[in-house]
Amino acid sequence: MASVLRLRKLYFVNPVKSSSMGLQSIEAHKSDNKRNVIVAYVKNLMQKKQDKDDKKKRNKNINRGQSREWKCLDNCCWIIGYICTFWWLMFFLYHYLPLSLPGFPVIDSPGAVLKREGISGRHPVVLVPGIVTGGLELWDGKPCAEGLFRKRLWGGSFTETLKRPLCWLEHLSLDNETGLDPPGIRVRPVEGLVAADYFAQGYFVWAVLIENLAKIGYDGKNLHMAAYDWRIAFQNTEVRDRALSRLKSKIEVMYATNGGNKVVVVPHSMGVLYFLHFMKWVEAPPPMGGGGGLGWCAKHIKAIMNIGSTFLGTPKAVSKILSAEDRHVALLRAMTPGFLKSEILGFQTLEHLLRVSRTWDSTASLLPKGGETIWGDLDWSPEDVQNCDLKKVDAHSFRNENDSDDSERKKCFQEQEPVHYGRIISFSKEAATRPSSELSTQNLEELKNSGGSNDSSFSCSDVWTEYDEMSRESIRKVSENKAYTVETVFDLLRIVAPKMMQRMDSHFSHGIAEDLDDPKYAHHKYWSNPLETKLPDAPDMEIYCLYGVGIPTERSYIYDSSYDKCKSIPFRIDLSIEGKGSGCLRSGMYFVDGDDSVPVVSSGFMCAKGWRNKTRFNPSGSPTHVREYRHKAPASLLEGRGVESSAHVDIMGNVNLIEDILRVAAGEEIGGDKIYSDILTLSERINLKL
Amino acid sequence: MSLIRRRKGAEKDPKIQKDEDEDKKEKISGKVKETKAKKKWSCVDSCCWFVGCVCTTWWLLLFLYNAMPASLPQYVTEAITGPLPDPPGVKLKKEGLKAKHPVVFVPGIVTGGLELWEGHECAEGLFRKRLWGGTFGEVYKRPSCWVEHMSLDNESGLDPPGIRVRPVSGLVAADYFAPGYFVWAVLIANLARIGYEEKTMYMAAYDWRISYQNTEVRDQTLSRIKSNIELMVATNGGKKAVIIPHSMGVLYFMHFMKWVEAPAPMGGGGGPDWCAKHIKAVINIGGPFLGVPKAVAGLFSAEAKDIAFARAIAPVFLDNDLFRIQTLQHVMKMTRTWDSTMSMIPKGGDIIWGGLDWSPEDGHVPSKRKNKNDETRNGDGDTSSKKVHYGRIISFGKDIAEADSSEIERTEFLDAIKGHNVANATCQDVWTEYHDMGIEGIRAISDYKVYTAGSVVDLLHYVAPHTMERGSAHFSYGIADNLDDPKYNHYKYWSNPLEMRLPNAPDMEIFSLYGVGIPTERAYVYKLSPAAECYIPFQIDTAANDGDENGCLKDGVYTVDGDETVPVLSAGYMCAKGWRGKTRFNPSGIRTYVREYNHSPPSNLLEGRGTQSGAHVDIMGNFALIEDIIRIASGAQGEDLGGDQVYSDIFKWSEKIKLPL
Known part of the structure; x- marks a missing residue:
């Protein structure tokens, strides 16, 4: 995680650097990144004041291309983060809310x-x-139902229906002749x-x-x-x-x-x-x-x-x-x-x-x-x-x-x-x-x-x-x-x-x-x-x-x-x-x-x-x-x-x-x-x- | 760490970001609010970004984990440790074993x-949710409410008014x-492999x-067990039940x-046969037939080895007032309302557990067992170890524990007057019976210095009168001189x-x-705790150590052979000698068998809690234990399993116990 963040920080720095003083040597940047950042930062400040309009145009051209790169992934993360945080917040509030809000009639x-x-x-x-x-739960099943012992096949969350539908159907069926368990399968209430x-x-x-x-x-x-x-x-x-x-x-x-x-x-x-x-x-x-x-x-x-x-x-x-x-x-x-x-x-x-x-x-x-x-x-x-x-x-x-x-x-x-x-x-x-x-x-x-x-x-x-x-x-x-x-x-x-x-x-x-x-x-x-x-x-x-x-x-x-x-x-x-x-x-x-x-x-x-x-x-x-x-x-x-x-x-x-x-x-x-x-x-x- | 770095980065280049933001702003509109928006962005948004990243990664991993074939961990394990043995159920199914006798756990x-059926207001929404077992989520959410609902009435040992907590069935x-x-x-799971299901397992x-009799009085549990066993025997063609x-x-x-x-009035009226x-x-697993010393420590100071150990590592944590939760006192208050804990106080007194100078386990050296697991031991020859x-x-005190009995000066404590504790109010709402005892009482207890299994019962009567009063109505810890005495008809x-006498059932088998x-x-070495005012006045002296690596005394606790909770003596004596013949x-x-399982810890983390643990x-x-059980459940007799299987000195120790049989 740390490296991801550091990478992202560099992204913040890099485009500006290349835009404001694009001729900086890459070797220097690599060897002494931190100093470069500061230098870039200071220079950028000065330059920005000097030719703001000019810079803007250049920035627009160069910066957009690179910033979009992080935008795609990061924006996704950002949105997910927002949704999650919001969700948790609501969840938290929901849990701590008094059960009867004033205004809602509570039916005894x-x-x-x-x-x-x-x-x-x-x-x-x-x-x-x-x-x-x-x-209904599984007591004995075919190999495809491994790990479902005593898990609910019917009722509950029905997750298995989606995961392995055919297996699920096979286990819920009964024998068509006897109406009892098919061989090798025991599903019990x-x-x-x-x-x-x-x-x-x-x-x-x-x-x-x-x-x-x-x-x-x-x-x-x-x-x-x-x-x-x-x-x-x-x-x-x-x-x-x-x-x-x-x-x-x-x-x-x-x-x-x-x-x-x-x-x-x-x-x-x-x-x-x-x-x-x-x-x-x-x-x-x-x-x-x-x-x-x-x-x-x-x-x-x-x-x-x-x-x-x-x-x-x-x-x-x-x-x-x-x-x-x-x-x-x-x-x-x-x-x-x-x-x-x-x-x-x-x-x-x-x-x-x-x-x-x-x-x-x-x-x-x-x-x-x-x-x-x-x-x-x-x-x-x-x-x-x-x-x-x-x-x-x-x-x-x-x-x-x-x-x-x-x-x-x-x-x-x-x-x-x-x-x-x-x-x-x-x-x-x-x-x-x-x-x-x-x-x-x-x-x-x-x-x-x-x-x-x-x-x-x-x-x-x-x-x-x-x-x-x-x-x-x-x-x-x-x-x-x-x-x-x-x-x-x-x-x-x-x-x-x-x-x-x-x-x-x-x-x-x-x-x-x-x-x-x-x-x-x-x-x-x-x-x-x-x-x-x-x-x-x-x-x-x-x-x-x-x-x-x-x-x-x-x-x-x-x-x-x-x-x-x-x-x-x-x-x-x-x-x-x-x-x-x-x-x-x-x-x-x-x-x-x-x-x-x-x-x-x-x-x-x-x-x-x-x-x-x-x-x-x-x-x-x-x-x-x-x-x-x-x-x-x-x-x-x-x-x-x-x-x-x-x-x-x-x-x-x-x-x-x-x-x-x-x-x-x-x-x-x-x-x-x-x-x-x-x-x-x-x-x-x-x-x-x- | 990464967060900090991130924040630093954000602080450092607001201007650079500003540039970027200007671009954005240009794109959207030309407002001047940019700086404010910018600052907000960097704080909340990077948080969100971070959360988003974590969530996404988590989901990705979760997805991968779910998509992974279920047998993958097994492959990994097998690659490391070689092929795993078949689970006993599969192995015995291949041998052709089938479900025969109904099984009762x-x-x-x-x-x-335990689940909640009726509670106070603070437990709203917990109806039929587990208070005990499961995730214990409520313990953290509303601890005092939880303790209140888990406690029983201190007078009757039954439900407090307005609360009904019932066992899950x-x-x-x-x-x-x-989970x-x-x-x-x-x-x-293993029994199911050979054909057991809900109709044959209960x-x-x-x-x-x-207390045991109260489960019948309040819930009619004993009646239900009786009727269920009768039903299972009847619907399985009269095959008798195996109890585990x-x-x-x-x-x-028992x-x-x-x-x-x-x-009928006191019993179930099933008749003598x-x-x-x-x-x-009856296949008893880890049975504390004669009680466990742990129960004494639990009642005395709400401690066991694990807690004492934790106290040694983090001395402040458990005694902490910071959280205002005085954990141990709460635990003690709660557990002292539970009658059942008293059923496990060591039984048989000094005859079984040893007096001041002798004990059946004398001469036991823990290190030796590790070295010569399978060899015959010659325990009495070891002179190097001190007694x-x-x-x-x-x-x-450690010196008392090691001193010769003649050197110990003891003052009788039973007559000591319990003082009054003036400082009750300072102890908040945590009430333990120690507060009624006062300093005089506490001193009297420590002056008696040494307690054996016999006197420890008196000690508990002294320090926890309420609890033991309830307990003595339900449990007894002595040895009967004459079993024909009609008083032994009492529950x-x-x-x-x-x-008590075992029932008249010559065909039944009892396994231990x-x-x-x-x-x-x-055994424990205790000391007075420093601030005896508000705390539990006694605690295990964790400083008492043997010095010797292989010594029996560690952190104030003397250890013997056993299964970590029950000493061999308690688990094995009845089957090895008390009921033998x-x-x-x-x-x-009734034929009795002792089956011991030698502990070998899991060899790596993948094995979880191990398949050879003791x-x-x-x-x-x-696995070995499960195999034995399955064999018995599918019809084998004790002899078919190979009779006794003993690794410890249980037979030797049993011989030392002079109990008229």
Whole structure:
């Protein structure tokens, strides 16, 4: 560093010297630099006074050339230095700033408010994270993953994704045959509260809730995160990791060491299904179940507070499996068309994603359940009544940008453009809107049998997806002028993703049970489907459905298909299709009310009707409650993700929801239903034998 | 240096710069402000320039470092030292070993992380952040706040009101103590190689500050460990667990074994054969079964060899009032609220640790071991060395430490009246119990001159009455005459191997794995500190030296063989003799094995903390030790490992201890 500085000093001196007295001998300058500098300096002073104008001109000519040399590098350094210093200064100030500036209203966290009310934690709390939000870490890997032992592959900073993307994908994939670890790779869930408190740096999932629980007295001994590997099928978490046994033993210990207070379970998203599975598992006899005996749930569980419950699945799962897209991905694709499919990087992002996510069994658990009875058929759907005017009523709770569409919505309502929500996947807009009699009704059965024939023997890239094994002919047949309902969409998926659906058939079921006493329903594949299981015999166990409403949520898709031989994913959401000024159909997707990921019918139906009072799904009559939270977008950037948001994940920071959970955990009553959406009318329209 | 030169340069040629600036100014505009702008430029801007340069270089290096293949350091190391041996996990995997028995880690004192769950206002924003372990960033930012939160209540030994600091749970609790400073991480990584993962490994993290029974009372830690072991045994096809306690975890697990079989109100109610059913082996690493002399020095004057050494080098620094932080007093105040430190006071009194005139280690010459590592020693033949009285754990003055016992005049201190300290107010807010003692009390202590392991307990009772009162409710340091006495059912005896029976589990094996070959603190020479008013009145007399290069006395500390923290006697005696065969402490005849690991320091810096270290914590990275553990975890018995492996004189010393067995 010293030499650099000295060099720079010389630069300061040299140009002047050469300009003012350019004839100075170089040898002298070298041997006695310092003296020369002084001499130059003095002479320069004199000369400058004498002929200032002259010098200026000369300086300009000669000096500029040399000074630019240092300018380039040094200016860079200078700018970086400025930025760094400024940054540090801000950082420093930020750290020493009092947390509450005068002028900004400080909202007390619900935990602090309740503590002041004198409420303290009573029941131990178990958190069950959902899909995607839980961290995964590496325990055993291929050579390319060296040095990543026990580092997070999923969650955290995702730095490895950028550093070695292919290696990363390889380690996150599962075996496509078994749905378990590929040989030589062990990726396991992170344990403890850190598993899902923050998904990435600063992006909270459970952290806010945990902090509020701590305020009323919770700590590690009565707060447990039931982390599990969210990629594999629920029963496999037990087979491979003993996750269900561990959860059982954890709940038993917490129950015993907290003075016999029953546990409050808080599952989120897919965790809802996981815990449903757990409740059946724990009471089932040992080889397949946990052997806790009948009454285990009644003895150990006080309440289940399902957040953003995906009881009946979500249409998003279909599009994820079909084309690895959902609304956000599709919009991203629309905005940067070159990016996601760019082959410049030699990296076909979506194809990779599709391949990896199809090895994850758990996505199959989120496919819509209950078939056409719940989700509607070609001509009918429970949401038909709600149409779009629902959003008009709640317009104040929407983002401002939506207000501008208000008039258009009204128009949509007046025009009565037929919306067939029941057609979850339609190829082309005609298929989505046409009366059902005009749709092609070709039977898919023959395709299913001939699906294996592969006429494109070479694949166009090294990214292998199951689409490469499909003949282009069958792709055309599948997609030509067709609309699929929830039931037929399974046939479609069986053709495009045969391996995955094969695995799925042994782990999940998506139907409706005719007779729940049929002994076949003792199999574990039915345990996570609320329409094919009975709730445990626990008349005192409360079930809450807590979910957000007021956000347009994907309900059905219009797809575009291309028969290009070299396109690994032949189906894409057709983003160009817009409804006639309608808010319901935008960018090739039909929207209904929901929490951005899950439509209300999925999150609310079971609590609002399916389990309400004594039904065949709820023989002991466990009380159910529906608590909806209306979306209120954060008013300013300072609020971050908002304290009253009700989006699928952001709802975990919703103060009202947190207060409800805290009160239940403390053993208080929180009152009955709180409903903003049309869930009750929707439920009435669903003709399900109860 | 470079900065100064730079500034000089800038001062020297303002005019020249001015020229340049004129050019610039011409280019931009013709204002006359130039001189001012110029001056500013040279100061702030060159600073920025400098910062920029440093940052850029740093980033460049960082980038290069990251872009470098991960195996490069290994190549370099191999080029220097020759090919490295395979890590034991890889080696044993090649031999075909697989994960078999579930493994439980029990961390020791200090190494486990603690996090904040509820705190005072000064700790805002630290919720669920580590106060102990990790980067210790908060210690520097808000030291007094940190000390406040780490301290416990001086009366109850539990949380002070409004503060809840809880142990971190999971493997992260003690895999690394601070970034890059491994504790369990190497062992975990090697176990993972042969197939272990989270379902078969469990870190029994507990709050190491509070007494053992209180971890159950406050956090139900013992219950959770019990249920976790039961679960792991059940989900692994009934294969029994292998327990690996380290350091104080050894005592904690002994407490657990007694607790779990004791009936319900005080114990865990697991029934009399719980251990036999669930535990295959207990592999104690560096276990201070009989306590460590270091604990005495820690409680007495908050010093250990390292601190005393630092004091000798920089005498002003630690006693400094300049920063108003009186470091040692704060540390002392804090550590005296931690009950667990008292579990490591030397146990067994004079019978084990030696009296005024004898000690089991008599005749030990440290230099000899270095020369003849692998040869059989003939220790008693050495006449040249003068007799060292290791039994005198604390002596006031070097001459006292060396004098014959008949020459020492002692005055009883227990009856001395504690004076009142008038100058309390001058001592700021740092309160230690010494302030209540007064000068008379302090003098009485120094007049007694010599303390053996037995009387040192009385000494601590005298100087730290509060602390020891709490301690005596939880720990005991004696030797049981009759183990059938019903009083030994009380939990305070459960962590003292000399006052409890091992559980009835004839198939269980107990290993004692520890390092040898490092000088370890055994006895101290103390002196009164000069300003006894506000300071801790005693400090280790760092001027007391042997003069001899190879002497045992160095900087006021007598050392014996050990692993730098625990003397061989404490780590090895129980397995070498106290529990060997069927004894009254081991009625069911549990097999015991002593495995010693000779210390050899890392040969160069690239090896980090070494793969053959025998130091108390670094031994967790010792390849030989890890190999032994992996073999046991995958099913080997003690005999398969080759039984005992002894380098020190532990068997000879054990023979000298006259303890009825």
